[in-house]
Amino acid sequence: MKKTLVSLLLLTPLLANGANEDFWTQDVWSSPDRGFLFYQEKTQDNPKELEEFKTVEELRAEAQRRLNIAVMDPTEENLKGYLAINTLMLEKSTVFAQRWKETLWANPGFDHTVIHPNANFAQVALKDEKKLAKEASLKSLASQAGLVVLVQAECSFCSMMAPVMTNLSAQTGISVLPVSIKGDVSNDWPNAKPDNGIVKRLMTLSSSVPTVTPAVFLVDRTGQNAQLIASGALSLEDLKDRLVQASGLSQPMNSTIKTLPRL
Incomplete structure (x- = not known):
């Protein structure tokens, strides 16, 4: 009897461990993979309908x-x-x-293409209008300010920009004053004046220090305001755009488009 009792006591831990893994005695909440009911079949997820x-x-x-x-x-x-x-x-x-x-059709205030149409004929017309407006602004600027261009000899960019500045002056009437920063006279700028202190004054008025020549300053007729608008080489149209922007004479984009008065 004693021997039988000892054997049962030794088997009890093994039975307990086996019971933990037994399907019938396992806690139903202990494993998400537990089978369904006594058939031990896993439940199938029913996908949602679209x-x-x-x-x-x-x-x-x-x-x-x-x-x-x-x-x-x-x-x-x-x-x-x-x-x-x-x-x-x-x-x-x-x-x-x-x-x-x-x-968008019913609420044109949110439609970008109302002011910036995709139609080719409209884009061409607006581009022409913008060009005319820019030329008018530049002619107005000619009566208010001029350009001082700092140049020097043996400067490739200075040679490149000489005809650009000549064309700009001819097309817009803006006066151009070249200044040789070293006192030498370049063949491309025969009318260049020697620096008489104007370079230092331009840097003081504009709070800018040019590092490449030619350096183009926009100076008002009073000589009290100056702004560095270009350094190095750039196209005539780019220079015109900078002049209009710097002068504050640019018109709003597509300014000829009229809005409907509030009813």
Whole structure:
């Protein structure tokens, strides 16, 4: 009897450990993989129907899930599952794009193309208007300010910019005064004046220190204001744009477009 009792005591821990792993005695909440009822069959996740998705995030997540499955196991069923949700997303995108356009048409204040039309003929016309407005601003600037250009001998950019400055003066009437910073006279700038202290004054008035010649300063007729607007080589049109911008004479974009008065 004593021997039997000892044997039972030794077997009790083993039975207890086995019971922990036994399906019938296991806590039903202890394992998410536990089978269903006494058949020990795992429950199957029922995927949502496409109509049940209410947010873009949910739809994207489901589309990614189906794509992953179709890529890893490209059966006809898996591919059809992904194609179904992809078709739904394309349909929603099409409807959204159409509603977007209709809303813009009804609310032109949000439509960028109202002021910046895509039509080629309108773009050409507005470009011509902008060019005329720029030329008018430059002619107005000619009566208010002039240009002082710092040049020096053996300067390739100075040679390149000489005809540009000549054309600018001829087209706009803006006076150009070249100043040789070393006292030498370049063949490209035969009318250049020697520096008589104007270089230091220009740097003081503009709070700018040019590092490359030619350096172009916009100076008002009073000689009390100066602004460095260009250094080195640039095109005639770029120089015109800088002059208009720096002078503050630029007109608002597409200023000839008229808005409807508030009713």
